[in-house]
Amino acid sequence: MAQTRHLLFPGSFDPPTLGHLDLIRRGAKLFPKLTVAVLRNAGKQPLFSVAERVALLKQLTKGIAGVQVRSFDGLLVDTVKKLGHPAVLRGLRVVSDFEYEFQMALMNRKLDPKFDVIYLMPDERYSYVSSSLVREVARLGGPVEKFVPAGVAKQVRARMKGR
Numbered sequence: 001m002a003q004t005r006h007l008l009f010p011g012s013f014d015p016p017t018l019g020h021l022d023l024i025r026r027g028a029k030l031f032p033k034l035t036v037a038v039l040r041n042a043g044k045q046p047l048f049s050v051a052e053r054v055a056l057l058k059q060l061t062k063g064i065a066g067v068q069v070r071s072f073d074g075l076l077v078d079t080v081k082k083l084g085h086p087a088v089l090r091g092l093r094v095v096s097d098f099e100y101e102f103q104m105a106l107m108n109r110k111l112d113p114k115f116d117v118i119y120l121m122p123d124e125r126y127s128y129v130s131s132s133l134v135r136e137v138a139r140l141g142g143p144v145e146k147f148v149p150a151g152v153a154k155q156v157r158a159r160m161k162g163r
């Protein structure tokens with residue numbers, strides 16, 4: 001069981017979406033401290049580098065009390081242990097998310113029996129939004145404003161112009 005009033009929200013966040021931001025807001029209301037942790041070895045062809053994603057997330061969360069942003073690599077359970085066993089936050093948008101999350105949670109708990117996860121549902125307006133679909137829409141020249149915060153959409157547009 002997590003011993004702290006601290007949530008750790010790990011993910012790829014490439015790019016951070018409105019769904020991620022919704023979950024961060026919800027988590028930060030429930031816990032005094034929330035750390036967003038960007039996985040360092042995600043996707044082969046990321047839209048944004050890890051440093052860019054950390055910067056975007058810092059910008060997006062600067063008005064939300066108790067939120068900090070960092071990156072991590074290696075096993076999630078190792079970062080969780082290093083941080084004193086915060087509870088991990090993950091989002092469940094649709095039923096199909098559950099299978100993957102369930103498997104990951106059990107694997108993580110086998111690796112560290114103290115590992116615990118809290119699942120939150122984002123607003124249903126974002127139940128179909130995923131970073132991978134946003135990347136696909138962006139790469140094919142579509143608009144992403146409805147799926148990501150305005151600051152992120154601007155960076156996505158700038159990134160696509162350069163390609």
Ligand code: PNS
Nearest residue numbers: 010011012013039074075076104107108
């Ligand atoms: O945003 P994502 O891509 O769904 O996040 C997945 C993430 C980063 C939470 C997951 O891939 C992860 O924890 N990776 C770290 C490596 C690890 O611990 N793998 C074993 C998971 S059971």
